[in-house]
Amino acid sequence: MDEGYNTRNDFQFISIQSPADAKDRDKRRQARSHAAKKGRQQQLQYASPRDAGGTLGQTLIPWSIFAPVSAYGPFETLIGDSPKLRALLSHDAARQAAEPIFSVADPVVFQDFASVFRTDLDDPALLNAVKLTFAFAVTGGNIDQECLEYQNQAMGAIRERMDSLESALSLPTLGAILLLADLNSSVMTGSSRIVDHTTFVELQWKRDPFASTYFVLAPGFQRISHLFDEDFIEVLKDIHALQCVQDLPRYSCQNPIEMLRVDNQQASIGSRLVDLPKLSATMEACYLAAYLSACMLCCKVWRHSVMPSHVSLKLLRKLQESNDDIFWDENPDLLIWISYLGGSFSPRGVIHLEYNIILKTNHNSRFKGLYQSLEDLLEILHRYIWSEKAYRTQLEEYWKEIQLELVKHRVGMPGLSRFRGTDDHVATPMMKEYYSQRSQVPGTLIITEAGIISPGAGGYPNAPGIWREDQVAAWKTITDEVHQNGCFIICQIFHVGRAAVPDIAEKEGIEIVSSSAIPHGEGAPVPRALTVEEIKQIVHDFATAAKNAIRAGFDSVELHAGNGYLLDSFIQDVSNTRTDEYGGSIQNRSRFVSEVMKAVGDAIGPQRIGIRLSPWSTFQGMRMKEPIPQFSDVINKAKELGLAYIHLIEPRVANSDDLDHLITESLDFAINLWGGPILLAGGYKPDNVQKTVDETYPGKDIMVMFGRYFVANPDLVFRIKNNLNLNQYDRSTFYAVKNPHGYLDYPFSSEFLANTKV
Numbered sequence: 001m002d003e004g005y006n007t008r009n010d011f012q013f014i015s016i017q018s019p020a021d022a023k024d025r026d027k028r029r030q031a032r033s034h035a036a037k038k039g040r041q042q043q044l045q046y047a048s049p050r051d052a053g054g055t056l057g058q059t060l061i062p063w064s065i066f067a068p069v070s071a072y073g074p075f076e077t078l079i080g081d082s083p084k085l086r087a088l089l090s091h092d093a094a095r096q097a098a099e100p101i102f103s104v105a106d107p108v109v110f111q112d113f114a115s116v117f118r119t120d121l122d123d124p125a126l127l128n129a130v131k132l133t134f135a136f137a138v139t140g141g142n143i144d145q146e147c148l149e150y151q152n153q154a155m156g157a158i159r160e161r162m163d164s165l166e167s168a169l170s171l172p173t174l175g176a177i178l179l180l181a182d183l184n185s186s187v188m189t190g191s192s193r194i195v196d197h198t199t200f201v202e203l204q205w206k207r208d209p210f211a212s213t214y215f216v217l218a219p220g221f222q223r224i225s226h227l228f229d230e231d232f233i234e235v236l237k238d239i240h241a242l243q244c245v246q247d248l249p250r251y252s253c254q255n256p257i258e259m260l261r262v263d264n265q266q267a268s269i270g271s272r273l274v275d276l277p278k279l280s281a282t283m284e285a286c287y288l289a290a291y292l293s294a295c296m297l298c299c300k301v302w303r304h305s306v307m308p309s310h311v312s313l314k315l316l317r318k319l320q321e322s323n324d325d326i327f328w329d330e331n332p333d334l335l336i337w338i339s340y341l342g343g344s345f346s347p348r349g350v351i352h353l354e355y356n357i358i359l360k361t362n363h364n365s366r367f368k369g370l371y372q373s374l375e376d377l378l379e380i381l382h383r384y385i386w387s388e389k390a391y392r393t394q395l396e397e398y399w400k401e402i403q404l405e406l407v408k409h410r411v412g413m414p415g416l417s418r419f420r421g422t423d424d425h426v427a428t429p430m431m432k433e434y435y436s437q438r439s440q441v442p443g444t445l446i447i448t449e450a451g452i453i454s455p456g457a458g459g460y461p462n463a464p465g466i467w468r469e470d471q472v473a474a475w476k477t478i479t480d481e482v483h484q485n486g487c488f489i490i491c492q493i494f495h496v497g498r499a500a501v502p503d504i505a506e507k508e509g510i511e512i513v514s515s516s517a518i519p520h521g522e523g524a525p526v527p528r529a530l531t532v533e534e535i536k537q538i539v540h541d542f543a544t545a546a547k548n549a550i551r552a553g554f555d556s557v558e559l560h561a562g563n564g565y566l567l568d569s570f571i572q573d574v575s576n577t578r579t580d581e582y583g584g585s586i587q588n589r590s591r592f593v594s595e596v597m598k599a600v601g602d603a604i605g606p607q608r609i610g611i612r613l614s615p616w617s618t619f620q621g622m623r624m625k626e627p628i629p630q631f632s633d634v635i636n637k638a639k640e641l642g643l644a645y646i647h648l649i650e651p652r653v654a655n656s657d658d659l660d661h662l663i664t665e666s667l668d669f670a671i672n673l674w675g676g677p678i679l680l681a682g683g684y685k686p687d688n689v690q691k692t693v694d695e696t697y698p699g700k701d702i703m704v705m706f707g708r709y710f711v712a713n714p715d716l717v718f719r720i721k722n723n724l725n726l727n728q729y730d731r732s733t734f735y736a737v738k739n740p741h742g743y744l745d746y747p748f749s750s751e752f753l754a755n756t757k758v
């Protein structure tokens with residue numbers, strides 16, 4: 001059985017019935033091919049829109065998905081008048097080849113090399129390298145006369161170019177070198193290799209005897225060298241040397257003459273690491289971290305070709321597997337190096353998030369007190385393998401991201417609509433003051449009141465929107481203020497749906513809509529069921545609003561899919577009786593919210609999205625009979641898409657009313673389903689917070705949200721921490737439109753004022 005990249009349920013069984021089958025080339029090829037393909041697909045799937053080339057909001061659409069796929073795939077342009085290459089590429093074995101990793105039949109696998117093969121049609125180095133590659137596949141890995149011929153021609157052409165900087169620097173030369181030195185598929189696919197670093201004389205690498213001072217162990221590894229295999233120690237010395245060369249001031253990663261040697265050194269390192277005995281998950285994590293660190297020291301084209309995301313994924317799994325190993329308790333700084341390296345070089349999305357979780361869960365235990373600042377962290381990383389040139393930028397970016405996620409305590413503020421915006425839905429200075437008051441304790445997480453996504457999505461008076469530029473600008477003053485106070489601010493976004501207030505809807509020309517023509521209560525207006533076309537438009541509006549929120553400086557976005565608003569009205573069968581693809585079954589009812597999660601994820605990255613759900617709430621005519629299967633489906637979809645957190649409302653409240661009957665329902669089903677951070681809200685009091693976090697859900701990453709008490713206590717976090725009495729809230733001012741009373745005048749405690757200079 002080969003599980004390929006067995007990350008989720010994304011693997012394929014390839015049955016092996018007898019020992020002889022294990023040697024069956026077809027089966028092995030099938031396994032390798034599947035693994036390489038899956039891995040590549042995941043890389044694409046998890047890559048964030050930011051990776052796609054800079055600006056936020058761009059969607060990652062690999063060109064190859066839209067490019068017409070010819071019979072020869074991306075090699076079409078190369079073929080020119082080479083009948084031999086045409087014949088090789090038409091060969092079944094070549095078309096299916098898993099090694100090298102480029103499969104002719106699989107354009108997705110191929111995209112990193114697209115530019116090379118598109119621009120240089122008949123380059124002899126490249127052409128012969130490609131011929132060699134596929135001749136290899138056709139002969140099943142036997143180097144015959146024909147292979148040697150291609151190799152000689154390719155190498156001859158490469159050598160000639162080394163005399164001129166311009167031709168040595170050209171993409172086809174680099175591409176040819178890379179094809180010849182494609183030793184890495186074994187690491188990615190976990191298969192046995194047909195090529196390794198000793199196969200070609202030209203690719204063999206030996207230590208330079210004149211540079212012996214570089215071939216030493218970094219101090220961190222020196223201290224624990226007795227724990228490692230001797231061969232591994234030698235590899236670590238080679239990586240150290242690679243890093244020293246990379247960091248030489250005159251060294252340029254663009255110079256292929258230097259890079260050829262460096263890449264060969266890396267190939268040798270990689271190849272030897274693969275051969276090390278796999279004694280434990282902990283050791284394997286160390287090997288993979290070493291592999292990743294060496295990969296990132298090579299030239300750019302190579303870095304892409306080895307697909308570090310695959311290595312970082314494998315590393316992640318080994319870290320998770322070895323999480324309880326005492327080895328990490330004894331060597332936390334090594335774990336810091338490995339986790340930061342893995343996180344910095346992993347693609348955005350699920351893998352990235354899982355690294356964040358590893359760092360966060362260790363933050364208050366194994367890593368406690370080891371580093372406070374970036375400087376402290378760098379000091380630790382320097383003890384192992386560290387390259388200013390190759391690692392610094394990514395590491396700094398990752399550090400910022402992690403810091404941002406390190407909310408300093410577990411008391412947060414949930415969405416609280418207060419209607420203090422302007423009549424045309426712009427945030428006001430009064431709101432800035434209100435959020436500023438509530439962000440006086442650094443490290444607090446604040447979620448804003450629900451923000452309207454588009455002109456037609458409203459129906460609440462003076463609720464702020466996030467579809468126009470003036471709205472974005474006004475929110476920006478608030479996010480700046482909260483950030484200046486050292487806190488985090490998430491923008492909750494929603495479509496009011498059938499809960500729209502009729503007067504407001506009429507005044508603003510909003511048509512009251514929902515999933516079906518079912519009102520939310522007696523006397524409420526009957527909404528019109530949305531058409532499929534309108535649904536698609538709203539999905540788009542959510543994505544635009546999310547992009548606007550990020551432009552306005554918000555740290556993340558929360559989709560309000562609870563309390564009976566539009567998204568919730570599609571999820572539950574009490575409000576959704578549609579018979580098209582958006583109703584009638586669990587899957588169909590989840591479709592709208594899934595599409596929104598996906599579109600918003602494409603727009604700003606799933607790691608910046610949370611979702612609020614109220615599976616048990618009866619507020620605004622909700623509460624289906626069997627919420628568990630339905631909401632489990634939604635949560636599983638959120639999980640698949642890699643959302644950052646879920647925010648759940650306890651069954652003991654209906655919005656902001658405490659229920660006075662016995663509560664038998666529980667959120668446990670949802671909490672158990674979700675592996676990442678969970679925000680809980682509804683009826684929490686200072687005296688039940690600690691118990692919830694420490695006793696009820698000890699293994700979970702829980703944050704407790706206080707609604708009404710945050711309304712009435714600007715210094716709530718301080719009060720809870722210091723066991724102080726709370727101000728009581730005044731319900732009559734909850735929604736007092738544009739009124740500062742009951743909004744800005746709840747007092748801070750005298751203790752807080754004495755402690756600070758508010």
Ligand SMILES: Cc1cc2nc3c(=O)[nH]c(=O)nc-3n(C[C@H](O)[C@H](O)[C@H](O)COP(=O)(O)O)c2cc1C
Pocket residue numbers: 414415416417418448449450492560562563612649653655656681682683684705706707708709734735
């Ligand atoms: C005045 C007020 C406004 C609210 N507005 C929102 C909102 O905009 N979005 C939301 O998701 N929940 C909203 N809620 C619900 C709260 O976020 C929270 O779930 C509820 O108050 C229960 O928590 P608590 O018992 O701590 O008050 C609101 C609650 C109140 C009291």
